[in-house]
Amino acid sequence: MSKRPGENMNDATAFDSPASKRVRIKDVDDVSAAPITPVIRPPSPADETNGTTKHDHKEEEEEEHEYIVAPQHRRKAQQIDSDIYLDTITPTHLDFDFQKICSVSLSTQNIYCCLVCGKYFQGRGRSSHAFRHSVDSDHHVFMNLSDEGRLGVWVLPEGYEVKRCAGVIGDIRRVADPRYTKDDVRNIDAIPETNAVPKDLSGKSYLPGFVGLNNIKANDYVNVILQLLTHAPPIRNFFLLSPQITNGLPGALGALTRKIWNRHAFKGHISPHEILQVIGVESKKRFTLLEQKDPMEFLGWILNALHTGLGGTKKKPSIITKTFQGRVQVETQTIAAESTGSRVVFKADKKATTMTQTPFLFLTLDLPPTPLFQSSIEKNIIPQIPLTDLLKKYDGSTEQVSEGGVRRYRLLEVGWYLVLGVKRFTKNGMGEVERNPTIITLPPSLSLNLAPYLAPSSSSDSQPVIFDLLANIYNTSVPDEDGNEKSVWSIQLREGRAGDVKGCEYGSSVAMRKPARSDRVMTQPVKVILEAVGSITFSDKN
Incomplete structure (x- = not known):
């Protein structure tokens, strides 16, 4: 009688359950001599039902929902090769200038930006809008915009973080949240x-x-x-x-x-x-x-x-008050009416004089009114006035008539920046806005000495206070699509160090760089003057 051959342990047909994708036991020459070593875990006889184990059911469920959560062994492999989806990033679609708000829920909490299409979504969990977008649109790389200063990049739906900081991710981080050092x-x-x-x-x-x-x-x-x-x-x-x-x-x-x-x-x-x-x-x-x-x-x-x-109060300064705030002295005299025979004379009451010191963030300048009646030739002439004439308002002797009295202004001190606003637009009796066309001229050197308008002091009697032009905001009228006049505000800027004059315009802005300048007499902190020439002008002080 011949000997009956033993069962082959590697024969898949010897089992009643379907073949598994994972190897459960190692191949051995002698089953009795070497123990079976499980790779994951051996099936328990108590778990077997019709030849299929609970472990097999778990594997089938993972295979069915593989697009939702990647298996653990696959996730580790992707963490090793974390740039698997980085080639899908499209920087031209990214714009971080808009408000960080979810495009689906309109929420501002926990916002992620898709680095493929540039849209904003909330969260990264299984039920989040970013997760669904990654599945539906096949976009996998997202940046956490709510984590300012870190801007972590995540791959969905796998759910792992990209550790790379260089390359395109580093460029995007420098655009989304630029950082600067003291150097x-x-x-x-x-x-x-x-x-x-x-x-x-x-x-x-x-x-x-x-x-x-x-x-x-x-x-x-x-x-x-x-x-x-x-x-x-x-x-x-x-x-x-x-x-x-x-x-x-x-x-x-x-x-x-x-x-x-x-x-x-x-x-x-x-x-x-x-x-x-x-x-x-x-x-x-x-x-x-x-x-x-x-x-x-x-x-x-x-x-x-x-x-x-910024937490500033009347007594607690901030960077705003340190930069712009100054003090002006206001002398007010009451005007009294006196009757002399058949005439009424208005005189300033010297006894009713008050002196006050008022802080300011910017000063106003008044243009002379345009004549009501002009000849045909005068209508073609645009009036001009030097900026120094307008500043005489603050020399302490020029009188400004106001309601119920006369006022004189004197500058006591200025901040790091001095702001001057020119009243060019006024309303007439019919409620229409009128524009004063007077041109304000600046010195040829584009510099201004403010010493004559400051109150005398022991530190500034012998030294000028020089301001240099830095920027100018102006108003122009252009026709709109319907042919009507449209008011447009624009700005001219010039760089405060050196370089040729250059310009660039985007929308309503014009930028110019400033030519080199020589050293001034004073070595004081930089100051700026801003003057509204139907608009506004800006300059810095040496």
Whole structure:
């Protein structure tokens, strides 16, 4: 009788259950001599039902829902090769200028940006909108925008974090949340070499700090003031080195300032959509992008709002008051009426004179009124007046007639920046807005000595106080689509160090760089003068 052959342990047909994709036992020569070594876990006889184990059911469930959660062994392999989906990132579709809000739920909490299409979604869990977008659109790389300062990048639906910091991810992080060191700020005004001028994704060169702000509808009056503030060195440097300020208006202005001066931008212009939303909320819709307002009115509001938002009070200074605040002395005399026979004479009552000192963030200048009756030749002549004549209002001797009295103004001190606003627009008796066309002329050197208008002191009697032109905001009228006149506010900026005069225009902004200048007599902190020439002008002091 022949010996019956033994059962082959590797024969899959000897089992009643279907073949598994995983090897459960090792091949051995002698079953009795070597124990069976399980790879995952051996099936228990108590778990077997019709030849199929619970472990097999678990594997089938994983295979059925493999698109939702990757198996653990696959996830580890992808962590080793974490750039598996990075080639799908499309930087040209990314725009971090808009408000961080989910495109589906409109929530502002826990926002992720798809680095493939640029859309914003909330969360990254299985039931989140970002997770569903990764499954439906086959977009797998997302950046956590709520984690400011870190900006973690995640791959969905696998759910692992990309550890790579260089390459395209590093470029995106420098655009989404630019950061600056003290050395960066110290050299930020340096003129770059020709071969070191940064370029955007389209290959066009741009100058950091001199990029345009988009005029979405009628927000050009806001754009010029924002450009103005981000070019005042004390305010600019404060926000560049304060990325921890993220809330409210100061946080929005800080984010905009860091984007304007970014050397790694993807495009040569910026949309101020995010800060416009904050301005509309904090001003209770007083300043919006739908209706054009006076830039000087907006400047007064935003300076006070920033001062309050940074924790400043009447007694506690902030970077705003340190930069702009000065003091002016106001002498007020009451006018009394005296009857002399058949005539009534108005005289100033010297006994009823009051002296007050008032802090200010900006000063106003008054243009002389235009003549009511002009000849045909005079109508073609635009009146001109030097800026020094307008500043005589603050020499302490020029009288300004006001309601119920006469006032004289004298400058006592100025802050780091001096703001002068010219009243060019007035309303007539019919409620119509009239524009004074008077041209304000500046000295040929574009410098201004403010010493004659400051109160005498032992420290400034023998030294001039020089201001140099830095920027100018002006108003023009252009025809709109219907042929009607449209008012447009624009700004001219010039760089405060050296370089040839250059310009670039985006929307409502014009930027110019300033030629080299010689050293001044005084070696004092930099100051700036801002003067509204039917608009506004900005200059810095040596």
